[in-house]
Amino acid sequence: MKDGRLPELKSWARTFRDHVGEAFVLRGVEVTVDGVLAEDDGRLGLRVSGGDAVLRLAALEGKVQWDVAGKREEPASEAERDAYKNLGVTWKGKPRRVRLTGPLREADKGGVLILHVREYADRP
DSSP, rough: OGGOOOHHHHHHHHHHHHHTTTOOOOOOOEEEEEEEEETTTTTTEEEETSSEEEEEEEEEEOSSSEEEETTTOOOOHHHHHHHHHHHHOOOOOOOEEEEEEEEEEEEETTOEEEEEESSEOOOO
């Protein structure tokens, strides 16, 4: 997210496929983003540092990481599954600087980017 601008995930997937063909699969994109918690259309959002972009936030639905030995998606820990809920419970509606990590996905409708919170930390 250079200069606070959000990435174009479909473009990244296309570029990746163009470079490596079918030899590898891009399972998803996980990001770590600094910003300020904000309300976004009645929901919890993150105003990305360095720009005006607001990411919609959501609970973790699945991890990007892959368990090679188990040949499956790496299971989320309880802390990872509860990160979004805990973030929302502790937010008091006032500006709060945080660093969020999790899969970044594009909504089916409208191309809205959603950060599925896997972990968070308060920032000074």
